[in-house]
Amino acid sequence: xxxxxxxFQAEIxxxxxxxxxxxxxxxxxxxxxxxxxxxxxxxxxxxGEQKKEKVVKKQEAETVKPDGKILYTINFEQxxxxxxxxxxxxxxFDFQSDAKSQSELALSFANNSLVLDAKTKLFGLxxxxxxxxxxxxxxxxxxxxxxxxxxxxxxxxxxxxPIMVYVYFGDKKLSSGSMFIPDAPYFLGLYLGxxxxxxxxxxxxxxxxxxxxxxxxxxxxxxxVTSEFNLDKGFKECFGKDKTLPFxxxxxxxxxxxxxxxxxxxxxxxxFLK
Numbered sequence: 001x002x003x004x005x006x007x008f009q010a011e012i013x014x015x016x017x018x019x020x021x022x023x024x025x026x027x028x029x030x031x032x033x034x035x036x037x038x039x040x041x042x043x044x045x046x047x048g049e050q051k052k053e054k055v056v057k058k059q060e061a062e063t064v065k066p067d068g069k070i071l072y073t074i075n076f077e078q079x080x081x082x083x084x085x086x087x088x089x090x091x092x093f094d095f096q097s098d099a100k101s102q103s104e105l106a107l108s109f110a111n112n113s114l115v116l117d118a119k120t121k122l123f124g125l126x127x128x129x130x131x132x133x134x135x136x137x138x139x140x141x142x143x144x145x146x147x148x149x150x151x152x153x154x155x156x157x158x159x160x161x162p163i164m165v166y167v168y169f170g171d172k173k174l175s176s177g178s179m180f181i182p183d184a185p186y187f188l189g190l191y192l193g194x195x196x197x198x199x200x201x202x203x204x205x206x207x208x209x210x211x212x213x214x215x216x217x218x219x220x221x222x223x224x225v226t227s228e229f230n231l232d233k234g235f236k237e238c239f240g241k242d243k244t245l246p247f248x249x250x251x252x253x254x255x256x257x258x259x260x261x262x263x264x265x266x267x268x269x270x271x272f273l274k
Contacts, residue, residue: 078112094129096124104118113143116253128251131251141269145162148194149161152260155195155197158260161192161193162265163253166252167188170247177206177209185210193218
């Protein structure tokens with residue numbers, strides 16, 4: 001009786017030892033698995049594909065950005081006590097059309113900005129025609145609108161805007177299409193619109209061969225935005241893929257409310273980048 005009991009106890013000890021050994025082996029196999037597979041539950045091949053996709057997206061984003069080299073800057077963040085018209089004259093800007101009249105287009109410095117306040121229906125141009133900036137592939141503008149001219153929209157054929165920046169290219173003049181309007185080099189007119197589609201080139205009543213108008217932001221009234229625009233890409237899309245981007249020969253600020261009414265725009269800085 002005691003002998004049978006001893007044999008039975010020995011068998012139990014062997015069984016327990018075998019179970020313990022199996023548990024240890026299983027545990028070792030579990031902890032010896034690669035940690036990335038354990039934690040992620042994904043194969044190394046899939047993980048590699050994900051990393052490659054992220055790198056490609058980053059490279060694609062970088063190809064459409066300027067390299068950061070600033071070629072030219074005009075800073076309108078001046079003291080509010082400064083006479084805006086005198087300051088613009090000192091910086092080689094000329095006043096044309098209704099921009100000559102302070103009572104029609106009131107210019108002032110306020111809130112670290114040049115404010116362009118159109119008091120009535122008008123067309124005003126403030127131009128610096130003494131530039132020569134090579135390799136300016138991008139432009140960066142910090143600006144905004146306090147009041148949009150009511151109803152203005154290039155998409156609806158009402159070609160008015162509270163503020164526009166003209167960029168002229170090269171010195172070859174193209175026809176304006178009117179004997180009353182002087183010819184001009186190629187230009188892109190970049191403007192802020194309340195509801196116009198972004199980055200869509202519009203053709204105006206004049207300069208059909210060499211001029212295009214493009215809305216590059218839709219800020220809310222009072223909002224300051226910084227807009228970056230690819231001049232090289234825009235120039236080729238508007239005037240031909242085979243065209244080489246000429247140097248920047250002139251820069252202008254413009255306001256037109258001739259078909260609408262009063263407006264107020266402001267601008268802080270313009271930068272040309274490589």
